[in-house]
Amino acid sequence: MADLKERLLPPKPLPAFNGREATNRPSPSGRQPIQVVDLTGLKKRGQGLRSWIRVDTSGNSQVLEVDKFTMMRRCDLPARDLRLLDPLFVYPSTILGREKAIVVNLEQIRCIITADEVLLLNSLDSYVLHYVMELQRRLTTTGVGEVWQSDNSDSNRWRGSANFESTYSNTSPDYLPFEFRALEVALESACTFLDSQAAELEIEAYPLLDELTSKISTLNLERVRRLKSRLVALTRRVQKVRDEIEQLMDDDGDMAEMYLTEKKRRMELSFYGDQSIGYRSVDGASISAPVSPVSSPPDSRRLEKSLSIARSRHESMRSSESNTENIEELEMLLEAYFVVIDSTLNKLTSLKEYIDDTEDFINIQLDNVRNQLIQFELLLTTATFVVAIFGVVAGVFGMNFEIPLFNVPSAFQWVLIITGVCGVCIFSAFVWFFKYRRLMPL
Numbered sequence: 001m002a003d004l005k006e007r008l009l010p011p012k013p014l015p016a017f018n019g020r021e022a023t024n025r026p027s028p029s030g031r032q033p034i035q036v037v038d039l040t041g042l043k044k045r046g047q048g049l050r051s052w053i054r055v056d057t058s059g060n061s062q063v064l065e066v067d068k069f070t071m072m073r074r075c076d077l078p079a080r081d082l083r084l085l086d087p088l089f090v091y092p093s094t095i096l097g098r099e100k101a102i103v104v105n106l107e108q109i110r111c112i113i114t115a116d117e118v119l120l121l122n123s124l125d126s127y128v129l130h131y132v133m134e135l136q137r138r139l140t141t142t143g144v145g146e147v148w149q150s151d152n153s154d155s156n157r158w159r160g161s162a163n164f165e166s167t168y169s170n171t172s173p174d175y176l177p178f179e180f181r182a183l184e185v186a187l188e189s190a191c192t193f194l195d196s197q198a199a200e201l202e203i204e205a206y207p208l209l210d211e212l213t214s215k216i217s218t219l220n221l222e223r224v225r226r227l228k229s230r231l232v233a234l235t236r237r238v239q240k241v242r243d244e245i246e247q248l249m250d251d252d253g254d255m256a257e258m259y260l261t262e263k264k265r266r267m268e269l270s271f272y273g274d275q276s277i278g279y280r281s282v283d284g285a286s287i288s289a290p291v292s293p294v295s296s297p298p299d300s301r302r303l304e305k306s307l308s309i310a311r312s313r314h315e316s317m318r319s320s321e322s323n324t325e326n327i328e329e330l331e332m333l334l335e336a337y338f339v340v341i342d343s344t345l346n347k348l349t350s351l352k353e354y355i356d357d358t359e360d361f362i363n364i365q366l367d368n369v370r371n372q373l374i375q376f377e378l379l380l381t382t383a384t385f386v387v388a389i390f391g392v393v394a395g396v397f398g399m400n401f402e403i404p405l406f407n408v409p410s411a412f413q414w415v416l417i418i419t420g421v422c423g424v425c426i427f428s429a430f431v432w433f434f435k436y437r438r439l440m441p442l
Contacts, residue, residue, distance in 0.1 A: 051122035053132060057178050059139035061132060063122060075101040075112050075119070085110040085121060093190070093241045095183075095248060097257035102179055106190035106241065113182045115260040127193055135185045139178075177261035180333060187245075187337040194238050195344045198351075201231060205351055209358045216362060228355055235348045242345055245338045255330045375440050382430045386423040393419050 049065045066074070068082055081103045084091050087110070096103040102113040108127040111120040118135065120128060176184065205227055212220040248254055393415065405411045434440045 053120040053122050053128075055118045055120075055132060055135055055139070055182075057116060057139065059136040061136060064119075071112075071119070075114060077101055077103065077112070085112070087121060087123070093237070093244050095244055097254050099257075099263075100260065102183060102258055102260065104183065104186050106186055107193050107237070109186045109189050111182075111186065113179045113186075113260075115177070115179060115264045118182045127189055131185060131189045134189070135182060138181060138185065176329065176333070177259070179258065179260045180330060183258075184333055184337075187333075190241060191337055191340045191344065194234070194241065194341065195347075197234055198238070198344050198347050201227070201234065202347065202351055205231070205355070209355065213358060213361060216365065224355070224358075228352075231348060231352060231355070235345070235352065238341060238345045238348060242338065242341045245334050245341065249331060249334050249338065252327055255327050255334075258330060259327075378434065378439065379431075382427055385430075386427045389423050389426070390419055 049067050052064045052066055052071070053061060054064050055061045068079070071077070072079060072082060076099055081096060081098065083089065084094055084096075084103060084105045091105055093107065094103070094105045100114060104111050104113060108123075108125050109120075109131055111118055111131075113119075120132065208220070208223055208227060212224055397415070431440075
């Protein structure tokens with residue numbers, strides 16, 4: 001991993017060159033040295049160079065310093081698609097199929113996939129480096145290799161086209177084009193990353209929830225609140241990846257647009273077909289000598305034009321039929337990772353349900369405690385009412401007047417006994433009434 005980091009790190013910038021010193025210092029050969037002017041400060045905002053990691057079909061990787069507009073021309077992408085890959089902005093997971101590229105934004109993996117290469121923003125994130133290593137490993141084990149070599153001879157061109165057609169027309173179930181292998185590694189990395197985060201959340205959540213059920217405290221409630229916030233954020237990210245894969249599976253046109261190798265093959269075949277018209281013999285002429293359009297009769301030109309139109313129609317019909325048949329490869333690939341991401345979503349859903357059940361259980365416990373406090377408060381209020389009766393009796397006998405009862409020696413004892421018995425009877429009557437109305441447990 002350390003060697004890969006050193007190789008993928010962008011090169012260190014050269015020290016600033018002083019143009020005045022270069023002009024004043026003579027060269028050893030006596031020639032006037034070339035003046036170097038530092039133009040980095042003259043670049044407009046948003047047009048700076050960015051470091052990209054390029055991985056070709058053979059598994060070779062290199063670091064490129066490319067600005068945004070060069071990348072747009074290279075991959076034939078609009079600016080809004082490149083903005084999805086900008087690490088300064090946070091965009092949801094997206095998979096877009098374009099004419100010559102596939103734009104992938106899945107969690108940490110942000111790349112552009114073409115029929116010949118994969119371009120990633122150079123990052124020191126471990127998941128990006130793991131993606132590069134895994135893609136290189138798969139490409140080196142099952143690499144397609146060079147399809148044809150450019151040569152000036154016509155025979156090599158025809159041999160290259162035949163090799164190209166035989167290579168890309170492989171219909172074995174284990175064969176996947178380059179762009180789908182790169183997309184598969186990206187989907188695998190994203191699903192693995194999300195599943196690992198879900199597993200870590202599960203390991204942390206279940207003991208915490210069990211501790212909360214046994215001991216309800218402010219600290220445990222705060223930890224559960226933070227845990228639930230992380231769970232909601234992770235569920236939203238997993239749901240977005242799942243919805244993106246499901247949307248691709250439901251749209252056959254988007255899936256057909258992602259067959260970049262097939263579109264490149266058709267372009268190559270049409271190029272060779274148009275080029276072969278000029279090498280055909282007219283009225284027994286040589287194959288190697290092209291026929292001049294000026295000297296050829298108008299009937300032959302009209303015939304060649306009608307043949308090219310018919311051939312293009314036949315190629316378009318055959319390509320549409322092949323798209324409907326070959327789209328199953330991409331659909332099966334997306335379906336496999338749809339099952340994986342759906343399993344991760346089910347884990348998070350089960351964890352959320354467990355948290356909701358724990359919250360319901362805690363609420364039941366708190367309601368039970370609250371009910372017990374209310375019952376105790378009711379008993380206390382009743383006892384306070386009974387004690388208030390003694391206060392009333394004491395207030396009556398504390399009046400400033402004389403009665404014969406004050407002269408009886410045992411009068412004070414009888415007043416206490418009668419008042420106490422009346423208070424006990426009143427208290428018992430209240431308790432019986434509360435039990436009768438089921439305001440207190442029996």
